[in-house]
Amino acid sequence: MIRLTKPTGALGAAAALLVALGAQLPARAADVTLRMAVPDWPPTHIMKDLFDKQYKAASGNNVKLELDFIPWPDYYTRLNASLTSGEKKYNMAVSDSQWLGAFIEGGYYLNIDKYVAADPGLQAVFKDLHPAVKDSYSTYPYKSDKLYGFPQMPDLVVSYYRKDLFCDATEQKNFQAKYKYKLPCSPEEMDNITWDNFRDIGEFFQRKKGEPLAGKPADDDFYGIEFQVGKGYDFFTTSAYEFLWQHGGDIWDETKQPSAHAVGVVNSRVAVESFEHLLSFVKYMPPIAKTGGLDIFKTDELFREGKVAINLEWIGFAESSINKETSKVADKVAFAQIPGLKTPKGVVKWSVIGGQPFVLMTWNTDIQTKEALDFCKWWLSKPTQIAFAKAGGQSALRSVYTDPSYVSFRPWNRTWAASLDWQRDFWHIPEFFELLTEQQEEFTKAITGQQNAKTTMDNIANFQEKLLKDAGRIK
Amino acid sequence: MASAVDSPGAAAPPARRVLRWGNWRLALLLFVGGSAAAIATLPPSASFWVAGALGAAFAGSAVVNAWGRYRGGLLVAPALALLFVMNIFPLLWSFGLSFFSYRANRMAVPVFVGLSNYERIVTDPVVWDRLQTTALMVVLTVSLQMVAGFLMALLFAKQFPLRRYLLILVLTPMMLSFVAVGAFFRYYYEPSLGLLSQFVRLFTGEPYVLMKSVWGARAGIIFADAWMWAPFVMLLILAGLVSVPKYLYEAAAIDRAPAWRQLWSITLPYIRGLLLLAVLFRTIEAFKLFDVVFLLTEGGPGTSTETIAVYVYRLAFQYVKTSESTALSYILLFTVIVLTNLYLYFANRRGQEA
Numbered sequence: 001m002i003r004l005t006k007p008t009g010a011l012g013a014a015a016a017l018l019v020a021l022g023a024q025l026p027a028r029a030a031d032v033t034l035r036m037a038v039p040d041w042p043p044t045h046i047m048k049d050l051f052d053k054q055y056k057a058a059s060g061n062n063v064k065l066e067l068d069f070i071p072w073p074d075y076y077t078r079l080n081a082s083l084t085s086g087e088k089k090y091n092m093a094v095s096d097s098q099w100l101g102a103f104i105e106g107g108y109y110l111n112i113d114k115y116v117a118a119d120p121g122l123q124a125v126f127k128d129l130h131p132a133v134k135d136s137y138s139t140y141p142y143k144s145d146k147l148y149g150f151p152q153m154p155d156l157v158v159s160y161y162r163k164d165l166f167c168d169a170t171e172q173k174n175f176q177a178k179y180k181y182k183l184p185c186s187p188e189e190m191d192n193i194t195w196d197n198f199r200d201i202g203e204f205f206q207r208k209k210g211e212p213l214a215g216k217p218a219d220d221d222f223y224g225i226e227f228q229v230g231k232g233y234d235f236f237t238t239s240a241y242e243f244l245w246q247h248g249g250d251i252w253d254e255t256k257q258p259s260a261h262a263v264g265v266v267n268s269r270v271a272v273e274s275f276e277h278l279l280s281f282v283k284y285m286p287p288i289a290k291t292g293g294l295d296i297f298k299t300d301e302l303f304r305e306g307k308v309a310i311n312l313e314w315i316g317f318a319e320s321s322i323n324k325e326t327s328k329v330a331d332k333v334a335f336a337q338i339p340g341l342k343t344p345k346g347v348v349k350w351s352v353i354g355g356q357p358f359v360l361m362t363w364n365t366d367i368q369t370k371e372a373l374d375f376c377k378w379w380l381s382k383p384t385q386i387a388f389a390k391a392g393g394q395s396a397l398r399s400v401y402t403d404p405s406y407v408s409f410r411p412w413n414r415t416w417a418a419s420l421d422w423q424r425d426f427w428h429i430p431e432f433f434e435l436l437t438e439q440q441e442e443f444t445k446a447i448t449g450q451q452n453a454k455t456t457m458d459n460i461a462n463f464q465e466k467l468l469k470d471a472g473r474i475k
Numbered sequence: 476m477a478s479a480v481d482s483p484g485a486a487a488p489p490a491r492r493v494l495r496w497g498n499w500r501l502a503l504l505l506f507v508g509g510s511a512a513a514i515a516t517l518p519p520s521a522s523f524w525v526a527g528a529l530g531a532a533f534a535g536s537a538v539v540n541a542w543g544r545y546r547g548g549l550l551v552a553p554a555l556a557l558l559f560v561m562n563i564f565p566l567l568w569s570f571g572l573s574f575f576s577y578r579a580n581r582m583a584v585p586v587f588v589g590l591s592n593y594e595r596i597v598t599d600p601v602v603w604d605r606l607q608t609t610a611l612m613v614v615l616t617v618s619l620q621m622v623a624g625f626l627m628a629l630l631f632a633k634q635f636p637l638r639r640y641l642l643i644l645v646l647t648p649m650m651l652s653f654v655a656v657g658a659f660f661r662y663y664y665e666p667s668l669g670l671l672s673q674f675v676r677l678f679t680g681e682p683y684v685l686m687k688s689v690w691g692a693r694a695g696i697i698f699a700d701a702w703m704w705a706p707f708v709m710l711l712i713l714a715g716l717v718s719v720p721k722y723l724y725e726a727a728a729i730d731r732a733p734a735w736r737q738l739w740s741i742t743l744p745y746i747r748g749l750l751l752l753a754v755l756f757r758t759i760e761a762f763k764l765f766d767v768v769f770l771l772t773e774g775g776p777g778t779s780t781e782t783i784a785v786y787v788y789r790l791a792f793q794y795v796k797t798s799e800s801t802a803l804s805y806i807l808l809f810t811v812i813v814l815t816n817l818y819l820y821f822a823n824r825r826g827q828e829a
Binding site for chain 2: 076077080081083084085086102103105106107108208220221231232286287288290291292293302305307430433434437441442444445447448449450
């Protein structure tokens with residue numbers, strides 16, 4: 001038998017009291033910092049702003065979000081350098097969906113299957129996501145069950161057009177006289193235009209400096225239409241695939257590895273026709289299109305400078321086009337869906353989905369992963385997504401974009417829900433950049449007249465077949 | 476006394492002599508052996524610190540050993556250490572990497588493949604195509620820079636009003652950053668808003684699209700590069716021109732030698748060394764032409780302006796073929812060194828003949 005002496009007994013009692021108190025007091029809040037690489041543009045600034053104003057971690061921890069804002073042109077290079085250098089600087093990153101394969105197979109992006117399986121809140125998020133967005137942003141292999149990302153800023157291409165010109169009475173009259181149908185004016189009318197109408201618009205609004213434009217002499221040469229046909233990144237591929245898919249053609253199908261081939265698909269007759277169709281619009285575009293330099297930044301700049309009647313552009317640029325400080329046409333711009341292809345079965349629309357998911361990193365500690373997932377849940381909660389949409393962002397959650405108030409937040413929101421249904425993505429595999437670079441080179445050879453559409457598509461198909469065979473993706 | 480300084484541990488017992496701080500040979504042995512053992516047995520995050528600590532111990536030991544004896548060596552040691560860490564070590568590391576199959580965006584361990592990366596590079600038609608493009612650009616841009624630089628130097632060798640201010644203006648382009656020059660010329664050549672197009676339109680009524688053809692794009696890049704670097708050539712030649720003794724021209728004038736003869740027989744022999752130096756500097760720099768190309772055309776239209784430097788960038792940072800890109804970089808380095816030496820050899824031989 002152990003007999004407690006007085007001091008020992010007092011110490012024991014004190015220890016018991018401390019243990020009892022410890023059990024009753026809440027655990028001390030931990031300081032958790034989440035570092036995230038993000039592109040330097042409005043959607044990520046809005047996210048940071050909302051976080052600073054609203055976010056309270058459900059765990060009670062002091063969660064700090066540190067965003068590293070990186071300019072878009074450098075973004076891939078900087079993120080790639082950070083990840084591959086092993087510095088493990090970021091816990092999360094905004095990533096283009098095409099980079100998923102490279103960085104997942106490299107071991108950087110965290111698979112979130114087990115966390116989703118254990119968390120009804122995350123399951124609800126994925127259930128609420130539009131399937132096109134979920135497939136594009138979250139899955140690798142593409143359209144598989146393996147999940148990696150959450151939408152940060154979903155995006156798609158819409159028509160930006162000059163309502164002051166399209167609705168001008170003189171222009172309406174002249175267009176009717178020349179083409180025997182009404183020049184579309186309202187967004188609803190513009191939603192329904194086909195590429196044939198788009199061609200007419202391109203031809204109609206070509207004006208030389210001094211020629212009348214909506215009742216006044218044009219102060220400079222004016223152009224009817226524009227869409228991205230630039231050499232950098234995917235600034236040609238996006239437009240080429242719009243035409244390809246609408247014509248009924250296809251790209252090499254990564255979901256059918258290793259039996260799917262590139263040759264015969266990429267250079268099919270319909271693929272060549274679709275590309276010829278695209279090239280037929282170049283003569284109505286600003287002359288820089290003929291250099292392969294008409295990228296998304298240039299189309300945006302020319303439209304805001306008031307040089308073009310209609311521009312097919314990512315929604316991500318829309319905010320600056322309606323801002324008087326950055327746009328000469330801020331009060332003259334309206335938004336609609338992109339044109340479609342007229343077929344015997346009706347008007348067909350397909351487009352490449354834009355925007356980006358954000359992902360978690362494999363080296364995060366358990367507490368960082370938990371807090372990052374809680375942050376994602378907060379970001380994809382209805383109140384936060386509505387606040388984001390009100391500030392100029394977009395939401396891919398059905399519960400948010402089907403809310404009647406959604407279309408009132410921004411003039412382009414009316415196009416959102418309808419357009420989501422015909423969005424597709426391309427190439428999530430790690431060889432993405434090689435496929436893309438070669439394709440962009442071939443496309444710009446065609447637009448600068450170095451080769452025809454058939455040679456272009458043949459070259460691309462042969463290159464892809466060889467590369468994918470060497471990589472073991474085609475047998 | 477001197478011997479005590481030379482070997483401070485001479486009187487100590489053998490064990491202490493071996494384990495003393497100044498025994499740099501032991502420290503080096505521990506550094507090499509310990510680092511190799513740590514890399515082989517420990518995870519990278521731990522072996523990095525072990526190797527770093529052993530390296531620091533070796534450096535400390537070398538300092539203790541040299542203290543009081545090699546003061547000059549100690550003074551240059553920090554600079555040498557920095558050079559080693561920032562230049563020599565990465566060079567050696569990347570050279571080693573060129574013999575492995577390694578991609579920086581894969582977690583896979585590098586696999587030794589011998590010379591196969593080099594074999595793949597030298598048999599790749601894309602590499603040869605980019606080298607031809609580079610050679611073409613180098614010849615044209617350096618030629619233009621030499622001619623423009625020489626003519627400007629002849630002009631500025633004379634005295635005229637506002638010469639000093641004009642000289643500062645002319646020298647400005649070479650002080651600008653590559654990005655600024657690239658962005659400037661991007662707008663300069665832009666067909667809707669650019670100055671060049673606006674100017675041509677005054678006469679033709681049509682916008683001028685310089686960059687729509689292969690040769691137009693090449694001309695645009697060559698002009699931008701020459702605009703930036705012709706002042707550098709001018710500066711070198713101007714230094715030569717002002718050093719030509721005036722009495723030679725006076726003597727030639729007395730002999731009624733025409734101006735071209737004075738240029739050929741007096742000026743050129745005097746400035747030949749500087750001309751050759753300008754060609755050498757500009758050729759080496761033009762061989763690495765990247766920034767202006769990337770900003771103006773990204774190598775387009777198609778691949779018509781894609782220099783080898785742009786291709787190395789794509790291999791390394793877009794395709795993440797790390798070891799292949801290092802092999803290509805070493806081939807380029809070797810090529811530049813060989814060309815430079817050949818060039819210097821012929822230049823020296825001609826100098827001796829003269």
